[in-house]
Amino acid sequence: MSVEQIIIPGIVKNGLVVPQGGSPLPEGVHVNIVIAPSLLSPAERAEFAGWERASDEAWAHIDQWEREEQL
Numbered sequence: 305m306s307v308e309q310i311i312i313p314g315i316v317k318n319g320l321v322v323p324q325g326g327s328p329l330p331e332g333v334h335v336n337i338v339i340a341p342s343l344l345s346p347a348e349r350a351e352f353a354g355w356e357r358a359s360d361e362a363w364a365h366i367d368q369w370e371r372e373e374q375l
Contacts, residue, residue, distance in 0.1 A: 312329070
């Protein structure tokens with residue numbers, strides 16, 4: 305089965321992503337949200353970088369805990 309990637313632009317309003325251009329989405333469809341880095345302010349880029357670092361640190365802790373459980 306071949307799955308084609310479809311890109312539908314959208315905008316965030318009141319914390320929800322609203323598709324633009326009149327492209328209806330079927331109820332229950334799974335989507336990925338990709339934010340174009342060029343559209344982010346320096347402060348927003350720094351915030352996302354902080355989230356990424358926190359995520360990396362969290363995974364490192366999980367890996368460490370798993371290693372300790374195996375001992």
